Amino acid sequence: MTSVEAEQSRLDHIRSFETGCEVKDGFFSMEEFDFLRAQMKASYEDKGTLHYRNREAYSSQSDIMSMPRGQVQKEVIAFLKDKLKDELPGTFEIDFTFHKNYHPYSLHTDAGYGEEGVLLKQGIIPLEFYPEDKQVYTVIMHQRHYLSSGFHPKSIQLVTPQKDLSPINRVYEYKGEVDMPNIEFLKYWEDTPMKRSIMKGFTVHTPFLWKKRSMAIWDRSMIHCSSDFKVAGAEYKIGLMWIARGL
Numbered sequence: 236m237t238s239v240e241a242e243q244s245r246l247d248h249i250r251s252f253e254t255g256c257e258v259k260d261g262f263f264s265m266e267e268f269d270f271l272r273a274q275m276k277a278s279y280e281d282k283g284t285l286h287y288r289n290r291e292a293y294s295s296q297s298d299i300m301s302m303p304r305g306q307v308q309k310e311v312i313a314f315l316k317d318k319l320k321d322e323l324p325g326t327f328e329i330d331f332t333f334h335k336n337y338h339p340y341s342l343h344t345d346a347g348y349g350e351e352g353v354l355l356k357q358g359i360i361p362l363e364f365y366p367e368d369k370q371v372y373t374v375i376m377h378q379r380h381y382l383s384s385g386f387h388p389k390s391i392q393l394v395t396p397q398k399d400l401s402p403i404n405r406v407y408e409y410k411g412e413v414d415m416p417n418i419e420f421l422k423y424w425e426d427t428p429m430k431r432s433i434m435k436g437f438t439v440h441t442p443f444l445w446k447k448r449s450m451a452i453w454d455r456s457m458i459h460c461s462s463d464f465k466v467a468g469a470e471y472k473i474g475l476m477w478i479a480r481g482l
């Protein structure tokens with residue numbers, strides 16, 4: 236077996252666990268939702284857990300991730316493992332981070348896998364956005380990639396599916412130079428040439444509208460991004476992002 240064949244066979248194995256994306260409205264009781272919000276607040280009060288993104292560019296509105304340790308980490312992981320046991324059969328490990336974002340995430344994956352990493356799911360649990368009457372989405376695409384990567388026009392060119400690319404470097408189901416239909420594009424993103432260029436070749440699988448007590452769960456290979464929530468009038472959003480891997 237050549238190395239490309241070995242890589243393909245490993246990807247085929249991983250892909251056999253894929254199921255797509257599912258939105259679960261009302262998944263949490265109000266009590267559970269309040270528990271997660273309280274943990275999030277405790278986590279942000281512990282400055283040692285904080286990591287900043289866009290710090291130089293946007294000093295007063297940096298995106299802030301909180302990666303809790305200690306009691307908060309322990310309690311949330313125990314809660315998620317129990318709550319997700321019917322969604323993620325078998326034994327699994329789970330990691331999570333709180334994200335407070337003033338700036339939308341562009342297309343990316345949170346993929347990555349090890350030799351045994353076959354249970355590749357992730358999810359977002361919306362905890363807060365302001366103002367509450369605005370529409371905030373996480374948009375999950377049909378296109379897939381098996382490395383943890385960001386995508387912009389230049390890198391998309393590099394990973395356009397071609398015969399000579401190794402399987403892991405391909406964007407699966409990528410549509411190349413095909414524009415995203417207006418009806419989808421204009422619902423979620425700002426109408427700029429740059430944004431249109433980024434979205435070229437991608438198609439929407441699931442738009443997840445943020446609501447209290449809801450969750451979206453999808454395969455970690457699925458490329459996803461934020462809607463332009465600032466353009467929709469929302470100032471910031473806070474969510475719990477979890478990723479699961481098999482043991």
Ligand SMILES: [Fe+2]
Pocket residue numbers: 343344345459
């Ligand atoms: Fe992500």
